[in-house]
Amino acid sequence: MAKNINTLLIHGGISEDETTGAVSIPIYQATTFRQTELGKTKAGYEYGRAGNPTRQALEALIAELEEGIEGFAFASGLAALTTVIMLFKSGDKFLISQNVYGGTFRILDKIFKNFGVSYEITDTTDLKVFEKKLKEDKSIKGTIIETPANPLLTITDIKAVAEIAKKYGVTTIVDNTFMTPYLQKPLLLGADIVVHSATKYLGGHSDVIAGLAVIKDKDTAERLKFFQNAAGSILEPFDSWLLMRGIKTLGVRIDRHIENAQYVADFLKNSGSAQKVFYPGFKDSQGYEIHNRQASGAGGMVSFLLSKEHSLNDFVKNLKTAAFAESLGGVESLVCHPASMTHASIPKEIRDKIGISDNLIRVSVGIEDKKDIVEDLKQAFLKSKI
Numbered sequence: 001m002a003k004n005i006n007t008l009l010i011h012g013g014i015s016e017d018e019t020t021g022a023v024s025i026p027i028y029q030a031t032t033f034r035q036t037e038l039g040k041t042k043a044g045y046e047y048g049r050a051g052n053p054t055r056q057a058l059e060a061l062i063a064e065l066e067e068g069i070e071g072f073a074f075a076s077g078l079a080a081l082t083t084v085i086m087l088f089k090s091g092d093k094f095l096i097s098q099n100v101y102g103g104t105f106r107i108l109d110k111i112f113k114n115f116g117v118s119y120e121i122t123d124t125t126d127l128k129v130f131e132k133k134l135k136e137d138k139s140i141k142g143t144i145i146e147t148p149a150n151p152l153l154t155i156t157d158i159k160a161v162a163e164i165a166k167k168y169g170v171t172t173i174v175d176n177t178f179m180t181p182y183l184q185k186p187l188l189l190g191a192d193i194v195v196h197s198a199t200k201y202l203g204g205h206s207d208v209i210a211g212l213a214v215i216k217d218k219d220t221a222e223r224l225k226f227f228q229n230a231a232g233s234i235l236e237p238f239d240s241w242l243l244m245r246g247i248k249t250l251g252v253r254i255d256r257h258i259e260n261a262q263y264v265a266d267f268l269k270n271s272g273s274a275q276k277v278f279y280p281g282f283k284d285s286q287g288y289e290i291h292n293r294q295a296s297g298a299g300g301m302v303s304f305l306l307s308k309e310h311s312l313n314d315f316v317k318n319l320k321t322a323a324f325a326e327s328l329g330g331v332e333s334l335v336c337h338p339a340s341m342t343h344a345s346i347p348k349e350i351r352d353k354i355g356i357s358d359n360l361i362r363v364s365v366g367i368e369d370k371k372d373i374v375e376d377l378k379q380a381f382l383k384s385k386i
């Protein structure tokens with residue numbers, strides 16, 4: 001099988017139905033499978049929560065794309081993260097990077113804390129501080145990083161973090177939602193587990209909520225398989241199919257997202273309406289060299305601080321092509337206000353400390369005509385002048 005990612009996106013995993021030859025894996029909308037005799041199945045399937053052929057095709061695909069040994073599909077990105085965190089036990093602690101998605105913070109802060117799993121937030125871009133924490137606190141058993149991180153697009157050195165973590169017996173979990181395996185493969189850089197909100201670029205059309213996890217060692221894969229079935233937050237067959245359909249065009253979509261995002265970021269920089277623009281494609285952006293070492297493109301996300309001459313509400317109210325909405329990674333441009341939307345579950349004092357200020361705006365640049373996206377921003381800037 002060819003190893004080029006553009007070919008794997010279409011032919012990777014189980015890309016053809018063995019029984020019929022259908023080139024799109026059928027949606028096996030079945031909850032249970034006839035067993036031939038005691039303890040014997042026809043093709044390894046018993047009950048849909050434990051395994052379904054459509055879901056299995058997707059799981060094989062993401063495992064191949066991320067170059068792990070086994071993939072798992074869940075009902076959402078947070079279901080994937082929750083189930084991965086369940087691999088740990090009471091007394092264990094997580095060190096999480098300071099710009100992780102608000103919901104990741106929330107499951108640790110509001111749910112796992114009650115079960116004796118604690119967490120601490122740190123700046124994972126500072127490797128000295130990161131190592132010091134692992135050295136001093138032996139209860140740290142896992143670290144969760146995002147790079148580029150949500151929403152300031154800060155870059156963490158995956159290889160360096162994974163190397164340090166390994167030294168202290170700590171599991172490295174990378175949320176690869178923003179990059180996807182098309183641009184970045186954390187397992188090849190030393191991470192142990194990759195998770196995705198597949199709701200975003202992998203699905204790509206803002207029509208499916210899904211989560212994925214990929215494991216690179218047999219023991220953890222067996223444990224996660226058990227937890228996936230036991231806790232039960234699996235992805236249903238139709239959504240598994242939608243996700244596979246989305247993944248087929250990931251490469252062409254991401255290429256266009258990057259082209260458009262660079263165009264939008266350049267416009268914002270010179271617009272006079274943004275105090276500061278965050279985009280990993282800028283040569284002077286934080287971690288530029290590290291990002292280019294570990295990823296093959298800057299991605300489709302751009303964030304900026306709206307200058308004081310504009311009313312935030314008037315700006316978002318007047319957007320026409322871009323939708324003012326949560327989420328990212330779809331074909332349509334989406335604009336969000338992290339402080340009141342994606343990161344609202346993080347207390348204001350922590351938000352201020354980590355730079356998620358009230359005038360921060362995040363743009364998920366879609367694949368529309370890039371000039372139309374910029375025209376839309378321009379007119380919204382004009383209408384929001386104070």
Ligand SMILES: Cc1ncc(COP(=O)(O)O)c(C=O)c1O
Binds near residue numbers: 078079197342
């Ligand atoms: C980086 C990142 N990780 C995880 C999640 C959670 O995923 P989901 O909404 O699919 O549960 C999100 C959602 O916005 C996200 O942006």
